Amino acid sequence: MSSKGPLDHYRLPTDVRPRHYNLTIRTDLEKEKFSGFVKIDLDVVETTKVVTFNAAAVLNLGPATLVASSGAELAPVETKFDPGTERATLIFAEELPAGSKATLRVGFWSALTDSMSGYYKSTWEKGIYALTQFEPTDARRALPCWDEPLLKATFSVTLISRNGTVNLSNMPAHPDVAVADKLTESLFEGVKDGSWHVTTFETTPPMSTYLLALANGEFIHLESSYKSPLSGKVRPLRIYATPDVINQAQYALDIKQKALPLYEQAFDIEYPLPKLDTLVANDFDAGAMENWVNMVLFLYYRVVIIGGLQYGQGLITGRTTAYLVDPENADIAAKKRIARTQSHEVAHMWFGNITTMAWWDNLYLNEVPSHVSLQMGEKIILDKIHPEWKVDADFINDHLTAALRLDAKLSSHPIEVEVPDAGQIGQIFDSLSYSKAASVLRMLSKFVGEDKFLKGVSLYLKKHLYSNTVSRNLWEGIGEATGLDIPKIMDNWVSKMGFPVLTVTETSTGIKVRQDRFLEDGQAKPENNKTIWSVPLGLVTASVRGQSLIDNTALLETREAEFKLDTAKPFKINADTNGVYRVLYTPTRLSAIASEAAKPDSIFSLADRIGLVHDAFALGKAGYLELSAALNLVHELRAETEFLVWGSIDSSLSGIIHTWWEDDKVTLPLKAFRGALCSPLVDKLGLEYSKKDSADITQLRTLAVGGAAAVGDPATVKALLERFSKYISGDASAIPVDLLSVTFRTAVEHTGTPAYDAVLKLFENPPTPSIKVAAIQGLTSAVDPALQERTFKLIQSSVRNQDLIYFFRGLSTNPKATNVLREFFENNYDSVRIYTRLEATFSMKYIVQAVYTGFSKEEDRAKAEAFFKDKDISKYNQALAQVLDGISAKAAFIERSTSNVVAWLGSWESKRKLDV
Known part of the structure; x- marks a missing residue:
C-alpha cells in the first residue's frame, strides 16, 4: 500500500517500516506499574522527514531520538500525538534517504491496570501477576510500535522483574543475563543487589505485533511431550498456571498432546517450534489469542496461543474455564469447551502465525481454518480424540445456527469486511468472521471432497509460510488441488452479506429450486436480493433398497434451475446440513420429510434431522411457514433418541418462549408442550449419572432435566x-x-x-x-426484586470485569429481570461501573446485546434508540444495529404468528387430554 493512499487517515504510512525491535521492560508487581525502553531498527522505503508509529494515550513516552545510517543522532524538531488514531508522529529537520536504515530509540512507562488489554494485571489469591492481550490493536498500549499485521518484524525481549517471579515471552530464555547499556541502565536498578532478576529471550521470527506476548508472575507448570509423525522429533509441552489451580490443568495438556501430531498429518507440515506452552489466566477478555512463540497461560476464561519458527517456542493463554477442569469430577460441557479451545489455538500455530492475514478484513483467514470446528479443529482432530461427541453434527448447533441467525439481519456484514479504522476491528470478532466462515469452508470441503480440500489447504500453507495472505491465496491452493474454479464458487460467500433460502417445488421430472436472500423478517426487497450464490445442493434420495444416496455434485448457480429425481421416494436437499442456507418445502413435502425423519431406519442422518428443526423454526419466524409447521415437526420427532436433535428442539422452543415472554396465553401452553417433551425423558433417564453412560445419554439427561426444570415440572x-x-x-x-x-x-x-x-x-x-x-x-435466576438488587450491587462492587458478561447474559435470560436489567444498564452506563470498565475490551458489544436482546416490541426498540442517540457507539454500533433488528423481527413474528401458535397449542392440549 502506498503511503499516499486513501486510507492514510486510518493506516500507518509505509515510507518507514520496522525490521527489528530490541525491547526491555521492567515489571513492578508491588507498585503495579511497568517501564521500558525500545530500540527499533527501521528500513526507510521512501525519502521522508517524518516517522509515524502507534502509541496509545495510556502509554507515557519519553524523549525519542533517531540514529541515522550515517551515525548521526537526530532529535525531532516537532512531536505530534493523535489520540483518536493512537499515532505519534516525529518530524525531523533532516531527510532520511530512501533505501537507508535508522534506529528509533524511545522510553515509556505506564500503570498495570485491570483493563484486560495491552500489558495489564490479573489477580489471584496471593496477589497479582501481569500478562498481555495485544489482539487486535493493543500492543500500542504496552510499547511504541507499528501495530498492523502486515508490518512484521523480529523481536528481542528482555524482562526485568522482582525475585520470586517468573518471566515469560514468546521465545526460550537465554541462559546468560542481559547487561545494561547506558540507555537502559536505570531499568536495571536493583539487579546487582539481588532483589531483581533479568530474563533475556531468543530473537523471534518475523511476526506481527499482536502476536507478541509477555508475562510476569508466580507460575508453575505441568509437562508432557509428543512425537512428530513427520520427523520423529520429540517436543516438550507445558501448561502454566498459578499454584492454586495447576492440579486442574492436566486434561488441557492431554488434548494438546493428542492434537499436535494430528494437525501435522492433516497439513503435512511439521509444527515449527521446539516446544509449545499454555498459560491459564484469571482475567482475560476475549475467548482466545494465538500469540507466537513462548508465552504464559493465565487463569480464567480466555485463550491465547503462541508459535514460532524452528528456533522458537509456542505459548497459548486463556481463561480458566477454557483450560481448567476437576480431574476427578469433570462434566462433559467443560471437557468439550477445553478440548475445542485447545484444538482451536493449536491450529493457530499454522493459521495466523505461520501465515497471517494482510489486514483485519481477512480476519477469517486467521480464525476460520483453526475454528472450522468440523474440518480442522473438530472433525479431523477432535473427532479422532473424542468420536463419541459426534462433532460433525454438533457443529450445526454450535456454529452454523449462530452464523445463520446473525447473517439473517440487514445489519449483517460480509465475512470479508472492510475495516479501515482500527477502532472498529473488535466488532468483527463475531459469528460471521468465525462461525459463518467456518460453515462456508465446511460446505466447500463437502462439495470438493475432504481429501482434496485438505490437500489444497496444505498447498496454501506451504506456499505462504511466514508471509501475509488474502482470500485468493487460499482459493488458489484449493483450486490447484481440485482443478475447480474455486473463486467463482466462493467469492460471493465471503464478499457478500447474507445467504439464500432455497424454495423447492416439485415438477413432473423432479424439482425446481429457486434461491433468494433470507432475512429473519421475511422481507427481502429487490434491492436486498441481488446476490446469486453458487449453492452446493447435496441431494439426499433413497436407493432401490431404501438406503440413503447423496449427490454432492449438484450446484445451483442461477436464480432457479430444475433437477431430475424421483419425487415418489423420500428426498431432501442439503445432505447432512452442510450447506449455508435454509430450505423451504411445501407443507405437504415437509410433512413427508418429517415422517421419514422420525423412522428408526430413516434415510435422513442425525445432521439432517438437526438441520430440519432449525430450518423449520427459522422459516416460521420469517413468515415463510406457519409456526405450527415447526411445532408439528417437533411433535413428529418426539420419539427421537439423539441428544443433538433434542438440543436443536429444546433451544428452538426456548427461543420462542422467550419471544412471547410477556404473553402468558402463549408462554404457559408453550411451557406445557416443552415439559411434555422433556418430562418423559427425565422419567426414562433419571437424575443419576454413571461413568458407564455414553456421552449421548449423559448430555441428553442434562438437557431433559434442564428443560423440565425451566418450565417448572x-x-x-x-x-x-x-x-x-x-x-x-x-x-x-x-x-x-x-x-x-x-x-x-x-x-x-x-x-x-x-x-x-x-x-x-x-x-x-x-x-x-x-x-x-x-x-x-x-x-442471575432470582425472581425476587430484592435479590436482583443484591446481584446488581455485586456487579458494581466485586465482580471481575471479565465476568460481567456472564452476569448480564444470565439476567437477560431471566424474564423477571429483563426490564430491571435495562434500567440498571442505562442508569449506570456513564459511570465507572460499566462503560469505562469495558471500553478497551471486546465485552462491551456483548453487554449491549445481552441487555436488549430479550425485548420483542417496537416501543422497546424506540426506547433503546432514544437512549443511545447521544452516546458514542463507535465500538459497538454493529452489535447495537443487530440487536435492534432482532427486536423488530420478533415484534413482526408475534404479530404474524400469535393466533397460529395459540390455535396449534390449543389443538395439541385437547388431543393430549383425550390421550390421557
Whole structure:
C-alpha cells in the first residue's frame, strides 16, 4: 500500500517500516506499574522527514531520538500525538534517504491496570501477576510500535522483574543475563543487589505485533511431550498456571498432546517450534489469542496461543474455564469447551502465525481454518480424540445456527469486511468472521471432497509460510488441488452479506429450486436480493433398497434451475446440513420429510434431522411457514433418541418462549408442550449419572432435566431442591457435576434468599471454574426484586470485569429481570461501573446485546434508540444495529404468528387430554 493512499487517515504510512525491535521492560508487581525502553531498527522505503508509529494515550513516552545510517543522532524538531488514531508522529529537520536504515530509540512507562488489554494485571489469591492481550490493536498500549499485521518484524525481549517471579515471552530464555547499556541502565536498578532478576529471550521470527506476548508472575507448570509423525522429533509441552489451580490443568495438556501430531498429518507440515506452552489466566477478555512463540497461560476464561519458527517456542493463554477442569469430577460441557479451545489455538500455530492475514478484513483467514470446528479443529482432530461427541453434527448447533441467525439481519456484514479504522476491528470478532466462515469452508470441503480440500489447504500453507495472505491465496491452493474454479464458487460467500433460502417445488421430472436472500423478517426487497450464490445442493434420495444416496455434485448457480429425481421416494436437499442456507418445502413435502425423519431406519442422518428443526423454526419466524409447521415437526420427532436433535428442539422452543415472554396465553401452553417433551425423558433417564453412560445419554439427561426444570415440572423441581439441600449441608456428591447449573438456578428461583446466600458463597470461593459459572447462573435466576438488587450491587462492587458478561447474559435470560436489567444498564452506563470498565475490551458489544436482546416490541426498540442517540457507539454500533433488528423481527413474528401458535397449542392440549 502506498503511503499516499486513501486510507492514510486510518493506516500507518509505509515510507518507514520496522525490521527489528530490541525491547526491555521492567515489571513492578508491588507498585503495579511497568517501564521500558525500545530500540527499533527501521528500513526507510521512501525519502521522508517524518516517522509515524502507534502509541496509545495510556502509554507515557519519553524523549525519542533517531540514529541515522550515517551515525548521526537526530532529535525531532516537532512531536505530534493523535489520540483518536493512537499515532505519534516525529518530524525531523533532516531527510532520511530512501533505501537507508535508522534506529528509533524511545522510553515509556505506564500503570498495570485491570483493563484486560495491552500489558495489564490479573489477580489471584496471593496477589497479582501481569500478562498481555495485544489482539487486535493493543500492543500500542504496552510499547511504541507499528501495530498492523502486515508490518512484521523480529523481536528481542528482555524482562526485568522482582525475585520470586517468573518471566515469560514468546521465545526460550537465554541462559546468560542481559547487561545494561547506558540507555537502559536505570531499568536495571536493583539487579546487582539481588532483589531483581533479568530474563533475556531468543530473537523471534518475523511476526506481527499482536502476536507478541509477555508475562510476569508466580507460575508453575505441568509437562508432557509428543512425537512428530513427520520427523520423529520429540517436543516438550507445558501448561502454566498459578499454584492454586495447576492440579486442574492436566486434561488441557492431554488434548494438546493428542492434537499436535494430528494437525501435522492433516497439513503435512511439521509444527515449527521446539516446544509449545499454555498459560491459564484469571482475567482475560476475549475467548482466545494465538500469540507466537513462548508465552504464559493465565487463569480464567480466555485463550491465547503462541508459535514460532524452528528456533522458537509456542505459548497459548486463556481463561480458566477454557483450560481448567476437576480431574476427578469433570462434566462433559467443560471437557468439550477445553478440548475445542485447545484444538482451536493449536491450529493457530499454522493459521495466523505461520501465515497471517494482510489486514483485519481477512480476519477469517486467521480464525476460520483453526475454528472450522468440523474440518480442522473438530472433525479431523477432535473427532479422532473424542468420536463419541459426534462433532460433525454438533457443529450445526454450535456454529452454523449462530452464523445463520446473525447473517439473517440487514445489519449483517460480509465475512470479508472492510475495516479501515482500527477502532472498529473488535466488532468483527463475531459469528460471521468465525462461525459463518467456518460453515462456508465446511460446505466447500463437502462439495470438493475432504481429501482434496485438505490437500489444497496444505498447498496454501506451504506456499505462504511466514508471509501475509488474502482470500485468493487460499482459493488458489484449493483450486490447484481440485482443478475447480474455486473463486467463482466462493467469492460471493465471503464478499457478500447474507445467504439464500432455497424454495423447492416439485415438477413432473423432479424439482425446481429457486434461491433468494433470507432475512429473519421475511422481507427481502429487490434491492436486498441481488446476490446469486453458487449453492452446493447435496441431494439426499433413497436407493432401490431404501438406503440413503447423496449427490454432492449438484450446484445451483442461477436464480432457479430444475433437477431430475424421483419425487415418489423420500428426498431432501442439503445432505447432512452442510450447506449455508435454509430450505423451504411445501407443507405437504415437509410433512413427508418429517415422517421419514422420525423412522428408526430413516434415510435422513442425525445432521439432517438437526438441520430440519432449525430450518423449520427459522422459516416460521420469517413468515415463510406457519409456526405450527415447526411445532408439528417437533411433535413428529418426539420419539427421537439423539441428544443433538433434542438440543436443536429444546433451544428452538426456548427461543420462542422467550419471544412471547410477556404473553402468558402463549408462554404457559408453550411451557406445557416443552415439559411434555422433556418430562418423559427425565422419567426414562433419571437424575443419576454413571461413568458407564455414553456421552449421548449423559448430555441428553442434562438437557431433559434442564428443560423440565425451566418450565417448572413439579417432580423435577422437587428432586433438584432435595439435592440442593443435601449439597449445601456438606454432601458434595448430592449434585452431579452436569446438573450444577440447573440445580443452582432452580434453587434460587424457587426458594429465594436461603439458596441465594448459599450460592453466593460458592461464587465467592469456587472450588472449580465450573462451579463458579454455575453459581453465576444461579444468582442471575432470582425472581425476587430484592435479590436482583443484591446481584446488581455485586456487579458494581466485586465482580471481575471479565465476568460481567456472564452476569448480564444470565439476567437477560431471566424474564423477571429483563426490564430491571435495562434500567440498571442505562442508569449506570456513564459511570465507572460499566462503560469505562469495558471500553478497551471486546465485552462491551456483548453487554449491549445481552441487555436488549430479550425485548420483542417496537416501543422497546424506540426506547433503546432514544437512549443511545447521544452516546458514542463507535465500538459497538454493529452489535447495537443487530440487536435492534432482532427486536423488530420478533415484534413482526408475534404479530404474524400469535393466533397460529395459540390455535396449534390449543389443538395439541385437547388431543393430549383425550390421550390421557
